[in-house]
Amino acid sequence: MSVTMTEEKTRKEPAVIPELLKAHGITPEEYDRIKKILGREPNFTEVGIFSVMWSEHCSYKNSKALLKTFPKEGKAVMVKAGEENAGCVDIGDNYAVVFKMESHNHPSAIEPFQGAATGLGGILRDIFTMGARPIFNLDIGIPTVGGEIYFDSSYEGNPLVNVMSVGLLKHEELAKGAAKGLGNPVYYVGADTGRDGLGGAAFASKELTEESHEDRPAVQVGDPFKEKLLLEACLEVIKSGAVVGIQDMGAAGLTCSTCETASRAGTGIKIDLNKLPQRETGMIPYEMMLSESQERMLIIAQKGKEKIVEDIFEKWDLHAVKLGEVTDGHLMRVYQGDKLIAEIPAKALADEGPIYIREEKEPAYLKETRAFNINSIPDLSSLQGRKGARFTNLAPNTTVTCNDVLLQLLDVPSIASKAWIYEQYDHMVRTDTVFLPGRHDAAVVRIKGTKRALAAASDCNGLYCYLDPYEGAKIAVAESARNVVCAGGEPLGITDCLNFGNPMKPEVYWTFHQAISGISDACRALGVPVTGGNVSFYNESPAGAIYPTPTIGVVGILEDVSMATPSNFQKEGDVIYLLGETFNELGGSQYLLEIHAKRAGITPRLDLKKEVALQKALLKANKERVMSSAHDLSDGGLAVAAAEACLGEPGKFIGAEISSLGVIREKDVRIDAALFGECQSRVLVSLSKENAPKFEKILAEFSVPFTQVGTVGGNRLQIADKINVAVMDIEKAYRNAIPRRMEKVIA
Amino acid sequence: MKTFNAKVNVTLKKSVLDPQGQTVLEALHSLGYKGTENLRVGKYFEVTLNAQDENSAKTQLKEMCEKLLVNTVIEQYEVHLS
Amino acid sequence: MKVSVVVFPGSNCDSDCFNVMKDVMKCDTQFVWHKDHDLKKPDLVILPGGFSYGDYLRCGAIARFSPVMREVVQFANNGGTVIGICNGFQILLEAGLLPGAMLANRSLKFICKHVWLRTENTKSKFTNRLKPAQVLNIPIAHGEGNYTADPDTIKRLRDENRIVFRYSSESGEIADKFNPNGAVENIAGILNEKGNVLGMMPHPERASEDILGSHDGRGIWESLLESAGK
Known part of the structure; x- marks a missing residue:
């Protein structure tokens, strides 16, 4: 501990000057807004907190206005898109599914293996934080049953990694990410906090340049074993009834999970960083709040049931540390012992970030591609x-x-058999995979104890979207739904992962808008709601933007698995x-x-x-x-x-x-x-x-x-x-x- | 009690085929390092331990290796103490 | 037959084994936690697949020292029936209940697919319901299933008829091209000296229901039921 203290003294926090704000991607207008919210100048830690919460990755500031046009209602929808970590849909027999697709493109471009692996870890936490056991996926005892792989030179230098996970739960097991109940203890569970992934959320909102390879620390290293322990412990603690709210620490880790849970519940929250389990010495509050170390969760327990929570995590050899509590009012307060480090209204961070509608312009290349005459072939x-x-x-x-x-x-990789890929994943564990990957239009997974089964498929044709983002996105929805229907499933909902270039470029924003309209129109016609998803901008490399790639995942239900x-x-x-x-x-x-x-x-x-x-x-x-x-x-x-x-x-x-x-x-x-x-x-x-x-x-x-x-x-x-x-x-x-x-x- | 730093190298026994080593060797060949004759992939541990004296440290390390760090069916090891 | 399925923190085939034994084979089945000292008096212990303690050092290396493994070793030494599947097989090797060791697959890749196995011994309590040279369709899913042992051990295994399954073609031909991971002599499963401990890389629990594409794994469970006489 003494080491920590001396190092802390020697590390001086930088002053909040325009260069610092610029480095954090905060515009002068946004800074004015921050000052208005706080009624004062923010300190260094607060600048960090605002920068990650108001980054594209967390706030969806450049996409929110358009995403609102998606149809979100459906008779089976139990949790709508945007309300929680993932949407939730009723499938009958007292069961429900939670599913979501997410990108991990930028880290994967820098360090493909860890980038993709932590992408998977993040999406899994989004699923089990809702109380659902992931039933499709990879390596930690969850089968990877399907996938879509599309090869094109436009992704060179900026590969897209979109991960979809589907979880199954009983209705009563549905958990919410809200910090309710004054005085309820706030627990930090899982792995220790290190400096890894620092500013990952801000990193994900930046175009990849040649220097990005120097940015290596921004990629987190995942530990699948710890992830599995965390999954089992969280599901057990949710079942125990001792949990009021639970939230994954993903992008912007501790910051995001504390202010979002408080914002959802309309409460305040306070935490003490001196209690934070740390893997490295000499970390400053800024680093602790922004770290993106993997395999961590925030749990709001019911007062009086602390022992149940602590015992379950001890059983799984994981930390459960009481970090703070739910408070009156609406403020997120971060302390270090008695010292107040940051004080910000939770809602301002989580829900009141800036929203932008950007300038649009049809890309010039379309004139040329459209003029193409089939007879010239x-x-x-x-x-x-x-x-x-x-x-x-x-x-x-x-x-x-x-x-x-x-x-x-048939020799084209995008068309050919993907067995070389899926044979490297366990796609049979849990003994529910009825249709093995790659053989059929959709993956089919049975639900033990019922006659039912789920079908899932994902799709996106990047070249179509390049030539016509509206039609291409519409086709992606229709085709994934058609795949599910061919395999015998009735589509319940879709999740999307919208991968685009820099939205400040009018041409990119235009394609984004077109794609959103295509998805909306297709979903409305097919009567399938969008239950959640993710937006990934700034997918560019020195060679230019990737194809607009709105990846679509559809989940459907088979009343009887024999219908597959x-x-x-x-x-x-x-x-x-x-x-x-x-x-x-x-x-x-x-x-x-x-x-x-x-x-x-x-x-x-x-x-x-x-x-x-x-x-x-x-x-x-x-x-x-x-x-x-x-x-x-x-x-x-x-x-x-x-x-x-x-x-x-x-x-x-x-x-x-x-x-x-x-x-x-x-x-x-x-x-x-x-x-x-x-x-x-x-x-x-x-x-x-x-x-x-x-x-x-x-x-x-x-x-x-x-x-x-x-x-x-x-x-x-x-x-x-x-x-x-x-x-x-x-x-x-x-x-x-x-x-x-x-x-x-x-x- | 004294503090000792040990370095433990673990490699597959000579008689055991090393698929990882083979692959790395082939990769080196294809990179033009034709002179590379043999290559074995191994594991390396850095252990800091407290013990009465050097002998006791050595005994402990030997035990650690044979109990856990090394699978003596296929692996061999060397301990360097400082 | 009373079955205990051991659960290590990183086990991931534990519930699959449990479901097959309980719901498909209708056995009295229970889980045993790795920190427990009581095996709950079973007729059969299953060490399921997964990655017991993360397996960062070597597969199964740490699991061997868990409290429950002390009980399993004692149980096996007293003649109790134990089957280790995939990571369970690796644990049995590390624990010294079976001879030999596992190397990384020769492709250096994790492999998940259906393979064919030829039954080499139908006298064991794990295989008495199978026909001589019967070929089974059972999936594998592992990164380290490349079985190896010194030549003397292999000779003993062969002479004592302790190689129970070999990777083969659909028609039962044994050749290198049907060997998915490089295992010596296409070995997929072996017995201990007394014949009460079986380790195998393929997953019979994933091939015990028609809906999953194969029920060939049931032959093993039926053999065990037969030899348990209940």
Whole structure:
């Protein structure tokens, strides 16, 4: 202790001067506001506190105004977006789910492993702080059951890491993050506080520059074992009934958790930093308040039940230290012994940060990409194998066929099998994973003790959003919902993770606004509320902004787990249907990008009315258990979807003979558009012949256009005289794409 | 009581295949360090302990290694005391 | 059959084992906390998978010194039936109840996938309901399952018929290409000398219900029920 004291004396706090404010990202206007709130000048610690709480990461100052337009209501919604750490939705049988997606992009760009790992830790704490046991995820005993991986050069230097976690709880176990009840003790539980992640929240709101690699301390190091102990202890303490409120210490750690819990309850809170468990010596209050050390939680216990809380944490070998208490009034007061260090109204920090509406301007590049004419794309028959270009495996002067295109597309990492990735995560622990990752349109996880199951899927096509952020975001919502529906689930809610560049740039703000409108419109049409999410701005590297990437996660419910529908063909002799319509659409397609090296065109148009009808018909067909398989058409269009539907477990496959290209809605649709175009609201279904009349009746009821296009069987995939490939070759291309590249990197 | 600082190096026994070491060796080769002949990955511990004398410290360290720090089925160790 | 599932702070397959034994196999099943000294008089002790104490030093190295492990060692030495799965197997090795040790997978990656196992011994109390050379579809999920031991130990294991499962093809062929982690002689599971302790890397509890894609793991539980006679 004596060491601590002497070091403290030697460390002088800097004076609050304009340079300091600038370094903290506080504008002169914001500083005036702070002075008005306090009625005086803030001290150094208070400047730090305001800077993190009013940073984009915590305050959503540049996005709040637009996020308000999301539909948040739904009959099953128990906790709405923004009310707590994550939204909560009723799923029947006295169970509820909590789910949320979050980004950890900036730390992951600097230190990929720890950045991604702590991103996961943060989202898990958001889930179990609500009393829910995370049921999908990674490494600490939670399965990672699904995922979406999208590769594009626009993310080079600024990879996006979006993590989604879904937790399950019984209604009575729902815990809130509010500091209620005067005199109730405030506990600090979990790991000790160090200097790690200092200013991480402010860091996450800054563009990545070349110097960022010098910023290493801003990345926290996670301890998954401690996270697991904390999870178990928190769930146990919530069940014990001794907890009034509980909140994770994520971004802006102690600062955020104290002022948010007080703000939610409309109370005051006081803490004593001398009691804070510390891992390093000589820390000053500023550092303690802003540290982002991992695996820490704040618990507001019921007075008189302190022993229960302390015993449970001792059982799990974790600290539970009484740091302070809930007070009258509305102030967050930070002490060091008797010395008052900071005094700020909690609400001013948590809920009354500045809100900005930024200037918007349509990006200039769109004029060019929109002007792209599909007819400028040469016929496949004019493409030839040549050295140094695509189709390097073809001999020079050989004409490229649709077969070659299909195999080439299956080799694209964004389309190919992701087994190389998900086999490195435990995706089966807890023995609930009914649909293993990567094989079906959505992950399906059963709920033990009930007949029910959950389905979840996530999606975002960054290239679509680059070419048309409104349509791209709309499609991301529709496609993830469609994936859940194909697997048999009824969508309950969506969570989003909105990854964009610097919002001060009018072009970026315009794309952000467009994407928000797209998400809102799609959610309203589909009747699915947004139950929570996250915004990540400043995703830029020296090369420029990333594609606008609004990642969407959808969670759905299956009343009976036996309703789960696979995406691959099941039985020889089953008939194949193609639902939906095909247009002359190639803009933004993987075909255009990979075969013709063009990032251009107008993305597929999504008609929300048709999408809703399609999803309703699929839900009904599923309830009546008519379908053997259902697989949505996305990247690579009909040909890729059919190829994927031929593949089961590794080494297990079945062929298909497809003689028709489905309902063609435009005259002179090009063959490449029919095979590889990515028109929306289309699904490939297989079913037994006996079920065909029933199925067609359901489709007619919802006016879904359809064609019976073929039959399951054999060991080749044939499509309309254009494609004829051995399924074994399909499997080889699809499964080797990522391992082949990764092994090259490692060697 | 005196305070001793010990450094403990733990490596896989020569007869045990070291997959980590192999991978690092191959990486060095591909970086152009063709002369790299052999490479073994190990663990390193820094231990500060209080003991009556050097002998007692050595005995304690040996015990620590054989009980916990080292799996003597596959690993060997060296202790340096200062 | 009365079953005790040991819970270390970092266990994560404890509830999976518990559910299978209780709800699928209908056994009288209970958890035993790692700080406990009482195993609660079981017929079978399960050491489940996970990462017992974080496993930062070596998998299973610290778990071995927990109070409950003293009881487990005594129980095993008195002839009690013990199965260690995945991290449980690693703990049995560290505790000296089984010979050998684990290295990192030769790919140096964590591997989670379904594999095929050929049954090499159907006389043990863990496998008496399985057919000779029966091939089982059971998942693995580990980063350190690369079993190793000195040549004399391997020879003894072989001679005494103590190698119970080997990684194989679907048809039962044993070859290096079916070896997911580099284990010596494709070893996936071994017995102790007396035949009352089994350690295996694959997870039979994840393959005990059709809805999870395989029920091949049930053969092991059914064998144990048979030999327990209750």
